[in-house]
Each structure stands twice: as C-alpha cells, then as structure tokens.
Amino acid sequence: MKLPFAESWKIKMVEPIKKSTREERENWMREAHYNVFQLKSEQVYIDLITDSGTGAMSDRQWAAMMLGDESYAGATSFFHLQETIQRLTGFEYVIPTHQGRAAENVLFSYLVHEGNIIPGNSHFDTTKGHIEGRKATALDCTIDEAKDTQLEIPFKGNVDPLKLEQALQKYSDRIPFIIVTITNNTAGGQPVSMQNLREVRQLANKYNKPVLFDSARFAENAYFIKTREEGYSDKSIKAIVHEMFDLADGMTMSAKKDGIVNMGGFIATRLEDWYNGAKGFCVQFEGYLTYGGMNGRDMNALAVGLDENTEFENLESRIKQVQYLADKLDEYGIPYQRPAGGHAIFVDASKILTNVPKEEFPAQTLTIELFLEAGIRGCEIGYILADRDPVTRENRFGGLDMLRLAIPRRVYTDNHMNVVAVALKNVFDRREEIKRGVQISWEAPLMRHFTVKLERL
Ligand code: F0G
DSSP: OOOOOOOSOOOSOOOOOOOOOHHHHHHHHHHTTTOGGGSOGGGOSEEOSOSSSOSOOOHHHHHHHHTOOOOSSSOHHHHHHHHHHHHHHOOOEEEEESSHHHHHHHHHHHHOOTTOEEEESSOOHHHHHHHHTTTOEEEEOBOGGGGOTTOOOTTTTOBOHHHHHHHHHHHGGGOOOEEEESSBTTTTSBOOOHHHHHHHHHHHHHTTOOEEEEOTTHHHHHHHHHHHSTTOTTSOHHHHHHHHHHTOSEEEEETTSTTOOSSOEEEEESOHHHHHHHHHHHHHHTOSTTTTTOOHHHHHHHHHHHHHTTSHHHHHHHHHHHHHHHHHHHHHTOOBSSSOOSSEEEEEHHHHOTTSOGGGOHHHHHHHHHHHHHSEEOEEESTTTTOBOTTTOOBOOSSOOEEEEEOOTTOOOHHHHHHHHHHHHHHHHTGGGOOOOEEEEEOOSSSGGGTOEEEEO
16 A cells, blocks of 8 residues: 655644634634734734744754854855755855845835836735836736636736737836746735746846746746656756856845744845845945855755755645645535645635625635634635725725735644634635624725724624
C-alpha cells in the first residue's frame, strides 16, 4: 500500500489556544466595531486573518537567530542574507526593509510620481496605497477569468497580455514599470505561470519598460509552476525560482510570507539605477543599508527561511493543507475561488449571502458571522478592502467580495481545518436567514479596512 502524505516536519514547541462562548464573542465583536482587526488575539480561537508573519520558524531558524550580528554597519547577518537572495534570485543589489510595504515605500519613492500609471495583476492593497498615495494609478490587467470564482484554471493569477499591451501603447510615457504579484493574493492566492511571466517580459522589452515582481509568495508560485505547468515537473523549486526572477528586473518582498519570519522584507534588483535611487530612501525611512529596519538576528532567520521554503517538501506540506480545507468545503458545497490558492481559501461571499445587498458588505458580514459562530478569524478581501475610487470617492464594487481564510505556515493541524470547515458550514446552512449586513460609521481615506468602524444593520 502506498504510504499517505504527511508533513515534512514535526512539532517541537506548542502555544495554547482558547475557546470562548457565543456571548463573549458577541460582546468582543461589538467592542471591536465589527472590525476583526480590532479584536484582541486572545479572543480568537483559530486565527486565519493572515499568513503574514504568523508562520512557525524552524529549529534552524531559531538557531540562526542566536548568531545574529547586531553591528550597525556591515553586519555578517546582512551578508548572509544578501548571499542567499543573490543565489536564489540572481539579483545583485539587496536592500533590507522592515516589511513588504516598506520595500514598496522605499522603491516607489524613487520610481513612482504624480500622473504615473503602473499596470499589473491585482496590486495588493499596500501596493495600491503606495501608488495612489503618490497620485498615480494602479491599473489592474489581471485576466478576466480570475473574476469567475467557479472557473477552474491552473493559473488564474495571470496578467492579460492584451490588456497590458493596450496600456503600454496608450500610456507608454507615463509607465515607469510593470508589476507582477506572485502569487496573486487579491485574486485568491492564484499563481502566475512561467509562460505568462515570459509574455510580460517580452512586452516589457518591446516597450522598453522594467518589470518588478511583488514576490511575497514567490515560492508558492514556483510550487504551482512545478506541479501544474508543462515542462517543470522535474525541475527543483530553486531552479524554477531562478528562472522566474530571470524574467524580472527587481523584486519587493514581504518576507513575512514565504520567508517564514515574523517580520522583515527587502528590495532586490539587478538595476544599479534602482539601487542607487532607492538606497537614500532606505536610509531616510528604514535604516542604514546593511540592516534597513531589520535586526541582525532576523536577517539570519530570514536567510535560513528562504532556503528552507524553496524546497519542495516544505511547500508541499503547506499547500496540501490549504487543499485539505478546500476539499472539506467541497464536501459541504461552500463556494470559494477555485482552484484553492497557495496561502488561503477565498470564500465567495456574494454567492452565499445573496440576501445581503453589496452596499452592506456581504463578505465582511460573513467574516463577522464566522467569528460569532466559533471564534475563527478570517478577513474580508472585498468591497471594504477595495477602498473608494480616489476620484469619485464612490465605493468600488467592481471586484470580488470574499472572506479570506489565510493559513499560517506550519502552525495549525488538519484538525483545526476540520473545525473551520464545520463552523463555516453552520453559517452556510443558515445563509438564507442572514438578510442585513453592516454600514460604515467611520473610515480612513486610504487602506480603510484596518481601522474602519462598522455598525450592524
Ligand atoms: N504584497 C503582497 C502580495 C502582500 O500580500 C502583502 C501583505 C504585501 C505586499 C505587503 O507586505 O505586510 O510585509 O508590509 N499581505 C498581508 C496579507 C498583509 O495578509 O495578505 P507587508
């Protein structure tokens, strides 16, 4: 008999978690203004708000932390990290930052100016924020298929080359670079194929534009290329990663995802011009160039994490757990963005809470219901996250409205996934009774979902 699949690690340290009563959760949610970001983590039983900075480090990463060099300038930890990034990506220049959005801030301070247009595939909200905050436009050129949650295609995160070329023709002189987010978080953790990355590169060359990868989940993207794209099944993840980055000029990285550290990020590039342009902003916003917002010990842990998480077995353990949860939802008939993504399941709220009008934010309503049901914290990736249109100030209802269940790396077991699935099924079974959602009582002008205050209707 063939042995069943099991994780490529065992557990050395555990952290207790606590259940609560429905009454407690009702009170906590009210106090949090129906915004799950305002909850205390101790009020949460199973926390799927994000896979960012919430992973469990390995014994090797913890060991590397003890060897951190905290020198202000020229720390060995920086060179360890730089060598790892150079080897994995081929990018010569490395600027550490405290997390992904800081990498965006530093690089975009040099590259993005008022009136610019940055085409790409579903810019993440901080990326969009850093573009729109500079009075520039984030132009979404994702394939239309990504909006059909029930359509099952292998690379639903792809850039639509036709849309991209139209943008390049129309706005050429206003485009400083093209951005490709791997995997495409907003579209559901969906991967981008090597073929698509190649097409983007060809268009970039034709119009003489550089290409930036937002690489938060680049290793998961490589896993999908290996397992889904023709010609890659025999290649190692590290070889695929290198081939992916050969098609870009630089990357911004939130190391809190595929670097499996709690905090950290970086910019890496082969363009001396980008490096020289960005480094002054690193010193201004983050810190000196050989730490840029990171401790030496954290740079050491990141170097080890990057190496570990570009190994097939580690990625397989992780992505199979996401698939496990997806299979459970299939069993219960709960619709989500198909196929399952790399880091999360995106539950299609608009197909579940059909009685809740879009103006009352169905995905946020579902997020609240799931927490009230069992203390499980997901997060809305939908109309609240989409912010208002910077010009008309209207809500943007054009995209998907989903409840994201992001799974931290190496943290929960499949038993926890069973609880999540049943809790969601219980909400799903009474979906017809849920007729009202929420309304906004206070919101920030940009990136409102972190701090928004809501009232239940
Ligand atoms: N790019 C992508 C694709 C992301 O998913 C994130 C963060 C960032 C950039 C910004 O990185 O948080 O280190 O500043 N995503 C988290 C999430 C917050 O929950 O998806 P950061």
